[in-house]
Amino acid sequence: xxxxxxxxxxxxxxxxxxxxxxxxxxxxxxxxxxxxxxxxxxxxxxxxxxxxxxxxxxxxxxxxxxxxxxxxxxxxxxxxxxxxxxxxxxxxxxxxxxxxxxxxxxxxxxxxxxxxxxxxxxxxxxxxxxxxxxxxxxxxxxxxxxxxxxxxxxxxxxxxxxxxxxxxxxxxxxxxxxxxxxxxxxxxxxxxxxxxxxxxxxxxxxxxxxxxxxxxxxxxxxxxxxxxxxxxxxxxxxxxxxxxxxxxxxxxxxxxxxxxxxxxxxxxxxxxxxxxxxxxxxxxxxxxxxxxxxxxxxxxxxxxxxxxxxxxxxxxxxxxxxxxxxxxxxxxxxxxxxxxxxxxxxxxxxxxxxxxxxxxxxxxxxxxxxxxxxxxxxxxxxxxxxxxxxxxxxxxxxxxxxxxxxxxxxxxxxxxxxxxxxxxxxxxxxxxxxxxxxxxxxxxxxxxxxxxxxxxxxxxxxxxxxxxxxxxxxxxxxxxxxxxxxxxxxxxxxxxxxxxxxxxxxxxxxxxxxxxxxxxxxxxxxxxxxxxxxx
Numbered sequence: 001x002x003x004x005x006x007x008x009x010x011x012x013x014x015x016x017x018x019x020x021x022x023x024x025x026x027x028x029x030x031x032x033x034x035x036x037x038x039x040x041x042x043x044x045x046x047x048x049x050x051x052x053x054x055x056x057x058x059x060x061x062x063x064x065x066x067x068x069x070x071x072x073x074x075x076x077x078x079x080x081x082x083x084x085x086x087x088x089x090x091x092x093x094x095x096x097x098x099x100x101x102x103x104x105x106x107x108x109x110x111x112x113x114x115x116x117x118x119x120x121x122x123x124x125x126x127x128x129x130x131x132x133x134x135x136x137x138x139x140x141x142x143x144x145x146x147x148x149x150x151x152x153x154x155x156x157x158x159x160x161x162x163x164x165x166x167x168x169x170x171x172x173x174x175x176x177x178x179x180x181x182x183x184x185x186x187x188x189x190x191x192x193x194x195x196x197x198x199x200x201x202x203x204x205x206x207x208x209x210x211x212x213x214x215x216x217x218x219x220x221x222x223x224x225x226x227x228x229x230x231x232x233x234x235x236x237x238x239x240x241x242x243x244x245x246x247x248x249x250x251x252x253x254x255x256x257x258x259x260x261x262x263x264x265x266x267x268x269x270x271x272x273x274x275x276x277x278x279x280x281x282x283x284x285x286x287x288x289x290x291x292x293x294x295x296x297x298x299x300x301x302x303x304x305x306x307x308x309x310x311x312x313x314x315x316x317x318x319x320x321x322x323x324x325x326x327x328x329x330x331x332x333x334x335x336x337x338x339x340x341x342x343x344x345x346x347x348x349x350x351x352x353x354x355x356x357x358x359x360x361x362x363x364x365x366x367x368x369x370x371x372x373x374x375x376x377x378x379x380x381x382x383x384x385x386x387x388x389x390x391x392x393x394x395x396x397x398x399x400x401x402x403x404x405x406x407x408x409x410x411x412x413x414x415x416x417x418x419x420x421x422x423x424x425x426x427x428x429x430x431x432x433x434x435x436x437x438x439x440x441x442x443x444x445x446x447x448x449x450x451x452x453x454x455x456x457x458x459x460x461x462x463x464x465x466x467x468x469x470x471x472x473x474x475x476x477x478x479x480x481x482x483x484x485x486x487x488x489x490x491x492x493x494x495x496x497x498x499x500x501x502x503x504x505x506x507x508x509x510x511x512x513x514x515x516x517x518x519x520x521x522x523x524x525x526x527x528x529x530x531x532x533x534x535x
Contacts, residue, residue, distance in 0.1 A: 011034060015095075016035075019037060023046040031045070031055075032045070032093075033090070037076075039434060042077065044091060049088050049090070050072050053069040053070070055090075058503060059503040061504070062076075063535075064082060066092075066506075068500065080112065087182065089112070114144045118140060119429065122147035122226065123225050127203065129194070129230045130397060130417065134182070136425050137192050138190065138421070145429060147225070149193065156198075162253075168284075168447075169254075170257055170285060171285075172288045197215075198212050200212055201457070202371065203227070203372055209221055209225070227392065229389075230399070231399055232368055233412055235251070236363050236411075237250065245339070246261070246372050250361050251277065264290060264358050267358045269285060269291045270296075272363060296328070296331075297348065300329065301329045307455060312478060314471075319451065325446065344356070344359055367379075370407060372395060381401060382408075383395050384402070384403055385437045386427040386436055387400060394428075396417070398410070406457070409442075411442050413444040415443045423436055442456070453494060454499070456505055459480035464481045465478050465479055466517065466520050474496045475496065475497040475498065477494070479517075
C-alpha cells in the first residue's frame with residue numbers, strides 16, 4: 001500500500017479477502033476499511049464512530065461489520081448503522097478500480113443523507129432525555145422524519161452518555177464535554193425542541209397527551225401524534241438506617257458524579273454493592289488516585305455474581321485487590337453511622353464496623369414506571385416487539401418489558417436502550433429495513449482498570465457455564481446455559497480478550513442457532529460457524 005498524494009490511497013485488490021474486509025492504518029492515524037464481495041469493493045472510515053476501535057479487528061458476518069469493542073454493527077454495502085452502541089453509520093469514500101489496484105479518495109465522501117420530508121405535519125413527543133429518548137429522536141432524523149420532535153427532560157443537561165460516568169469521568173479520564181451525545185449542538189443541528197428542567201406529572205396514553213408542571217405548579221397539557229415514554233430508572237436505596245444522611249451518594253446523573261468526585265478527595269470510601277456499577281466506581285476512584293481508601297461491601301462472596309462465574313469473579317476480585325481495594329464479603333449493611341451532616345462509618349449485619357467518610361450505594365435501580373402505573377406489569381411496561389403500548393404510544397428503555405429474541409424481558413443496559421430507540425423510530429415511520437427486537441440481542445460491557453469485560457445475551461444464571469481460556473490472564477470466553485442439558489443452547493457469554501469469538505456468538509444467538517453444550521465440548525469453531533451461517 002502506498003500514498004500517492006494527500007487524500008489518495010492505492011491498495012492492491014489481492015490484499016482484500018473475498019466476502020471479507022481489511023483495514024489499513026494511515027500515517028495520520030486514520031484507518032481505511034475495505035470490504036469485498038466478488039469484484040465489488042467499498043471503502044469506509046475504518047474507525048468505529050463510537051470509540052474509535054479498528055473495525056478491521058472485528059468480524060464481518062454476511063453484510064454485517066461488527067465492532068470488536070462494543071459490537072456496533074454496520075452494513076458492509078453502504079456503512080449504515082445496524083446496531084448501536086454507535087449512533088451513526090460509517091463514512092463511505094469514493095474509489096476507482098484500476099485493474100489490480102484500488103484508488104480511494106478520502107476527500108470524496110459518498111453522501112447517504114436523505115431529505116427530512118416524511119410525516120412532515122406530525123409531532124413526536126418524547127418523555128425522557130436518556131439513551132432511549134435520544135436515539136429515538138436521532139434516528140428519526142437520520143431516516144427522514146420531517147415532523148416536529150420535542151424532548152421533555154427533567155435533567156438540566158442535554159442527553160449525555162451515562163455509561164461513561166463510572167467508566168471514565170470519575171476516573172478523571174474524560175471531560176464533561178466529551179460525554180454529550182451527538183455533540184454540544186445536537187438538538188439545534190437536528191431541529192429538536194429540547195425542553196430541559198421540565199417535569200411530566202401525568203401521561204394520558206389514550207389521548208397521546210402529557211401534563212407538564214413547572215416549578216411554580218403551573219400545568220400545561222401537550223398532545224402529539226406519537227408519544228414516546230422513556231423515563232429510565234432511578235437508583236434503589238435500600239431501607240438502611242442512616243441512608244438519608246449527608247455523605248451518602250448514588251450514581252446516576254452527571255451531578256451525582258461531580259458530587260462524588262468532590263466528596264471522595266482524601267476520604268475513606270465505602271461502596272455498598274458488588275454489581276458492575278459498584279465495581280466500576282471502585283476502579284474509577286482508584287484510578288483517580290484521590291480517595292484515602294476504598295472498601296467494597298457485598299452480601300455475596302463474589303462480585304457481579306449474577307453475571308459471571310465464581311472463577312471469573314475471583315479474577316476481578318484479585319484485579320481490584322492488587323490496585324488497593326479492600327472487600328468485606330458475606331454481610332449486608334445494617335446501619336450507616338454518623339450525624340445528619342456527616343458519615344462516620346458503616347455497621348455490617350455481622351456486627352463489623354468500617355470507618356467511612358463517604359458511602360456510595362451501588363444497590364441497583366428501579367424503573368420509573370409511575371407515569372404509566374395503570375398499564376404496568378410489576379416489572380415494567382408490557383409492550384410489543386416494536387415497543388408499542390397502543391397505537392402511536394411507545395414505552396422503551398429501562399421501563400419496557402418487551403418481546404424480543406430471548407422472550408419478554410426488561411433489561412437495564414445502555415445498548416438495549418439505544419436499540420429501543422432505533423426500533424421505535426422505525427416503527428413511527430413504518431420502516432421495514434430496521435429489524436424489530438426479535439432479531440437483536442442484549443450486550444453490555446464493564447471497564448475496570450482499562451480491562452473491558454464484555455457480555456452478550458442474557459442468562460438466568462452464570463453457574464451452569466463452560467469456560468475456555470484463563471480469566472487470570474485476561475484471556476477467556478465463558479458460555480452460560482439455563483440448564484445442564486447437552487443439547488441446550490447457550491443463552492449468553494462473557495469474555496476478556498476474545499473479541500471475535502464473542503462477536504460470533506452474538507451473531508449466532510441473534511439467528512437462533514447459538515451453540516449447544518455438546519457442540520462446544522466437541523471443539524465447535526464458533527467463528528467459522530458464524531461465517532458459514534451468515535447470508
